[in-house]
Amino acid sequence: MRRVSLTAKEKRREVLAKLEKFGYDLYDQLERGILPDIIMPSRSIDNIYYSPELRQYTLGDKKIRRSASNIRHLRPIAQLVWMAYFVHELTASQKTSTLRDVFYSAQAYDIPFKNQDESDDIITDLETILGCTREDFNVFPEERSAVFGDLTIEYTIPNYEGKRLNLTSHPDGVMIGPALTSAEFIETNADKVIAIEKGGLFTRFIEERVHERFKAILVFLGGQAPRSTRYFIRRLNQELGLPVYVFTDADPWGMHIAMVIISGSANAAHVKELTTPDAKWAGVWASDIVSYKLPSDKLEDIDVKRLHELLRDPRYKGEPWQREINTFMRIQKKCELEAFSRYGLTHIVDKYLPQRLKDLGE
Amino acid sequence: MRRVSLTAKEKRREVLAKLEKFGYDLYDQLERGILPDIIMPSRSIDNIYYSPELRQYTLGDKKIRRSASNIRHLRPIAQLVWMAYFVHELTASQKTSTLRDVFYSAQAYDIPFKNQDESDDIITDLETILGCTREDFNVFPEERSAVFGDLTIEYTIPNYEGKRLNLTSHPDGVMIGPALTSAEFIETNADKVIAIEKGGLFTRFIEERVHERFKAILVFLGGQAPRSTRYFIRRLNQELGLPVYVFTDADPWGMHIAMVIISGSANAAHVKELTTPDAKWAGVWASDIVSYKLPSDKLEDIDVKRLHELLRDPRYKGEPWQREINTFMRIQKKCELEAFSRYGLTHIVDKYLPQRLKDLGE
Numbered sequence: 001m002r003r004v005s006l007t008a009k010e011k012r013r014e015v016l017a018k019l020e021k022f023g024y025d026l027y028d029q030l031e032r033g034i035l036p037d038i039i040m041p042s043r044s045i046d047n048i049y050y051s052p053e054l055r056q057y058t059l060g061d062k063k064i065r066r067s068a069s070n071i072r073h074l075r076p077i078a079q080l081v082w083m084a085y086f087v088h089e090l091t092a093s094q095k096t097s098t099l100r101d102v103f104y105s106a107q108a109y110d111i112p113f114k115n116q117d118e119s120d121d122i123i124t125d126l127e128t129i130l131g132c133t134r135e136d137f138n139v140f141p142e143e144r145s146a147v148f149g150d151l152t153i154e155y156t157i158p159n160y161e162g163k164r165l166n167l168t169s170h171p172d173g174v175m176i177g178p179a180l181t182s183a184e185f186i187e188t189n190a191d192k193v194i195a196i197e198k199g200g201l202f203t204r205f206i207e208e209r210v211h212e213r214f215k216a217i218l219v220f221l222g223g224q225a226p227r228s229t230r231y232f233i234r235r236l237n238q239e240l241g242l243p244v245y246v247f248t249d250a251d252p253w254g255m256h257i258a259m260v261i262i263s264g265s266a267n268a269a270h271v272k273e274l275t276t277p278d279a280k281w282a283g284v285w286a287s288d289i290v291s292y293k294l295p296s297d298k299l300e301d302i303d304v305k306r307l308h309e310l311l312r313d314p315r316y317k318g319e320p321w322q323r324e325i326n327t328f329m330r331i332q333k334k335c336e337l338e339a340f341s342r343y344g345l346t347h348i349v350d351k352y353l354p355q356r357l358k359d360l361g362e
Numbered sequence: 363m364r365r366v367s368l369t370a371k372e373k374r375r376e377v378l379a380k381l382e383k384f385g386y387d388l389y390d391q392l393e394r395g396i397l398p399d400i401i402m403p404s405r406s407i408d409n410i411y412y413s414p415e416l417r418q419y420t421l422g423d424k425k426i427r428r429s430a431s432n433i434r435h436l437r438p439i440a441q442l443v444w445m446a447y448f449v450h451e452l453t454a455s456q457k458t459s460t461l462r463d464v465f466y467s468a469q470a471y472d473i474p475f476k477n478q479d480e481s482d483d484i485i486t487d488l489e490t491i492l493g494c495t496r497e498d499f500n501v502f503p504e505e506r507s508a509v510f511g512d513l514t515i516e517y518t519i520p521n522y523e524g525k526r527l528n529l530t531s532h533p534d535g536v537m538i539g540p541a542l543t544s545a546e547f548i549e550t551n552a553d554k555v556i557a558i559e560k561g562g563l564f565t566r567f568i569e570e571r572v573h574e575r576f577k578a579i580l581v582f583l584g585g586q587a588p589r590s591t592r593y594f595i596r597r598l599n600q601e602l603g604l605p606v607y608v609f610t611d612a613d614p615w616g617m618h619i620a621m622v623i624i625s626g627s628a629n630a631a632h633v634k635e636l637t638t639p640d641a642k643w644a645g646v647w648a649s650d651i652v653s654y655k656l657p658s659d660k661l662e663d664i665d666v667k668r669l670h671e672l673l674r675d676p677r678y679k680g681e682p683w684q685r686e687i688n689t690f691m692r693i694q695k696k697c698e699l700e701a702f703s704r705y706g707l708t709h710i711v712d713k714y715l716p717q718r719l720k721d722l723g724e
Contacts, residue, residue: 095569095707098562102699107657107704144508144561144584146537159571160533169531171522171541175508175582176532177565198459199506203539206455209521220506220537295469337463342469345457 008156008182012091015137018130019088026081035069038077040129041270048269050314051304055262055277057269057315058092061194061289066197075112079122080129082111087126094158096178099123117310121276124285128270129319132305135181135228143226146173148206149217151236173220181228185293188217192362195219195279197257201337201348208349214357217242227274233261234276244279245360250286250333251299251304255324262333263315282356284328285320290337292352296333302335370544374453377499380492381450387442397431400439404492410631412513417624417639419631419677421490430699437474441484442491444473449488449499456520458500458540461485490632497543497590498635502654505588507652508535510568512552513598515545533568535582543590547601550579554724555598557641559610559619563699563710564629570711576719579604586619589636595623596638606641608721612648613661613696614668625677629647644718647682647688651697654714657704658695665696 006014029036041047042062051058066073066080083167086105095237097105103119109268113119121229123134152166157179164186167174174180194216196202202220210216220231237244248254258281264274289296299307307325310316316325340348368376392397399724402425403409409424428435448467453458459467465481468474475481485496496502514528519541526548529536530534537689538544556578558564568616572578581595599606608618608623619644661669669687672678678687690696702710 096562096565096702097703097707100698101562101566101703101707104657104698104700104703105707108706121438139374140562140565142561144534146506155533165532170527170536170538171517171519172506172539173537174532175534179533197503199539200458200463202503203458203502204463207520222506289466301468332422336462336466338460338466341463341466344470345459345467346465347553 007184012094012320013131014214018132019084019137022084022129030251034079035067038080038129039063040066040125043124043128043270047118047328050265054272056264056272056275057266060271075348076122076125077117079106079113080125080223082106082109083119083122083126087123087139090138091136095140096134096140098140099134100141100142101242102139104321105250110344119356124270133227133231133271133273135231138178140178140181140227141228143222144175144227145229146175146176146202146204146220146223147180147217147232148220149188149211150174150215151188151217152186152242153180154177154186154192155186155359156182167217168211171208173202173206173218176219176226176232178228181232185235188240188242189215190217190240190242191215192357193219193233193244194219194282195221195244195246195261196223197221197223197254198337201247202346205349208346210349213299213349214353219220221246221248221257221261225261227268230261230264230274230276232287233279234273237276237278240327245282245357246279246300247282247337248284249334249336250284250289250294250296250326252328254267254284254305255281256306256310259315259321279299281320281354282360284335284337284339286324286331286333288352289333290327290331292340294335294339296335296339299332299334304310305331372458373498377453377492377494378450380537381446381453381499384446384491385443387508398439399430400424400428400491404430405486405490405632408680410628414447416634418626418634418637419628419636421469422634428610438484438487441468441473441475441481442487444468444471445481445484445488449485449496449501452500452668455715456500458502460494460502460504462504463556464501468667486632487488493633495589495593495633495635497593500540502530502540502543502590503583503588505590506537506539507584507591508537508564508582509542509579509594510535510564510582511550512577513579513602514548515542515598516548517541518544526619530573530578534566535580536592538581538588538594540590543594547597547652550602550604551577552579552602552604554719555576555579555581555595555604556584556644557587557595557608559583559585559616560699563609567709567711570708572715575711580677582624583608583610583619587623589630592623592626592636594639595641596635599638599640606638607644607719608689609644609646609699611659611696611698612646612651612656612690613689614672614687616646617643617683618668618672621677621683642722642723643682645714646697646699646701648686648695650714651691651695652693654702656697658665658697658701658702659682661690661694661696666691666694698706
């Protein structure tokens with residue numbers, strides 16, 4: 001395994017050190033008799049721009065300064081300090097939490113958050129200040145997706161540390177949660193990753209042995225992929241050097257599932273660990289509806305509106321995006337992954353998949 | 363392991379035999395020069411009633427008759443015959459499908475379905491005629507949930523037949539899909555099942571070793587449980603004799619997640635394999651909001667409307683339902699599982715869970 005990133009243990013140590021440095025800086029200012037300042041990149045819309053080099057949204061140079069000498073800043077500063085304390089506890093004890101859970105936990109400390117939006121916002125502040133994701137400090141999404149394929153991992157979480165599992169062990173797939181996210185990758189014979197929007201197709205791919213026939217690690221997205229799944233896909237790409245192919249329904253929403261894996265979202269412009277810029281949207285394309293004569297439905301108004309939005313989105317410059325958006329507009333049709341079943345259940349695996357991988361230079 | 367139901371292999375043989383008998387009956391009529399008839403229980407609303415003995419909705423004595431001599435019946439009969447053929451192929455070849463996939467597959471055979479509702483309805487006819495669930499003939503839900511705990515299973519699907527897995531192998535949980543649904547239960551030290559609505563809490567329970575401390579198999583529901591998860595919970599209850607406790611948010615929707623596991627839905631009145639009548643809704647109750655002083659939100663109009671519907675629902679006669687519905691109405695509040703975090707992350711596991719299991723006679 002190429003190791004291009006920190007091990008889970010090194011990463012945890014680094015995150016704890018960052019959190020502690022954040023605390024020491026505040027103490028330091030207090031000891032020098034200064035009311036503490038916190039300076040961080042602004043996340044306001046006028047400071048978010050798309051970076052063609054990074055191939056994701058990123059923050060500009062604008063900074064904001066929160067000062068304890070400003071009475072209006074006292075509340076968010078107190079909340080931020082508590083948040084840093086709380087996630088330090090989580091990370092040190094290797095317990096995990098969710099955004100919702102953190103909101104309620106604050107009440108155990110008499111820290112007032114008006115609502116969850118407010119606590120979510122403070123967590124995002126902390127991500128921005130520390131330059132890491134909330135998953136790094138053990139705040140995980142509620143949603144879960146899954147993976148299946150020839151990859152042996154080694155756990156780093158308590159009670160499982162050092163244990164290994166090959167991800168073909170369970171043919172329905174294993175969930176991508178905190179344990180898998182923080183596991184070390186030990187060994188694989190796979191040479192690509194295939195991510196699939198839907199559960200039925202994920203199972204079909206396993207039944208038809210796509211993992212062996214195409215040497216693929218299969219990821220089930222479950223619609224828009226949870227952040228930890230995007231992080232996991234990035235790791236498969238960066239640490240193992242595996243190309244990533246994303247299969248979705250042929251509609252603007254499926255296209256965007258692929259795009260968020262590739263280039264992330266504007267909401268996450270302050271983090272860099274959730275994108276896989278080299279991942280490819282492999283289908284189902286609008287042009288496939290035509291060339292494979294797939295059963296389709298008429299685009300609805302809301303689909304067309306969405307396509308117009310995507311046309312103006314900087315992430316959608318270039319191909320295959322422009323070509324496919326224009327094809328959607330021209331044919332006014334959409335279709336689903338399952339539509340290939342009109343040619344028999346295994347057509348998608350036997351014919352479409354190998355042809356598409358070839359088209360994409362596999 | 364007590365074996366009170368058929369093995370997966372016996373079950374598959376039985377389903378194939380039922381499908382074949384359905385076909386032979388048609389041939390038999392044709393050979394006798396009769397235009398074939400199909401007689402099945404009516405699923406119209408006036409033939410669905412709640413059975414206090416079965417503790418689920420069931421169908422009454424009314425039958426409907428579809429006759430090939432009636433021109434209006436020819437289309438649904440042809441669709442039904444194709445459906446029986448198609449799922450026989452699926453079951454015999456041990457391939458799985460979804461409702462959506464079956465709809466598209468029909469096009470490979472030039473069988474016209476106007477839309478998916480029509481093909482779903484024909485699948486339900488076939489369930490009704492054969493007295494089995496569509497999962498029995500390998501049509502699975504699109505959604506996936508997960509399980510974790512000390513249960514060793516043995517797969518019966520191709521390529522995995524005879525392989526065993528202990529369901530503590532992956533601490534994020536393993537998915538409940540076709541492979542797990544059809545697996546044999548080999549060995550367990552668990553003495554109960556705890557089903558949990560939400561992913562974050564499912565992970566918390568694993569981290570806090572609820573599976574060991576309370577000898578529990580943990581099931582993640584992911585909101586309203588997919589049918590195959592309900593079937594799996596029923597198997598844990600019936601084959602292993604394990605009591606089942608369901609934990610949800612304290613609101614009418616959470617209450618109904620538990621109820622559908624316990625007593626099923628009116629839509630599935632024609633099948634008996636999706637309910638666990640002895641399962642218990644273990645919380646979070648409306649009365650817990652009061653006794654534990656949990657952070658709560660005001661009931662919204664839609665919640666109150668739903669509570670009024672549930673009051674009239676025959677499944678909600680008796681306790682704890684009536685008491686809790688009335689408490690919701692009186693306090694006009696709801697709350698989430700995560701609300702216990704106001705007392706610290708582990709309070710729900712350290713205090714609430716053991717107390718509730720004791721209350722319920724554990």
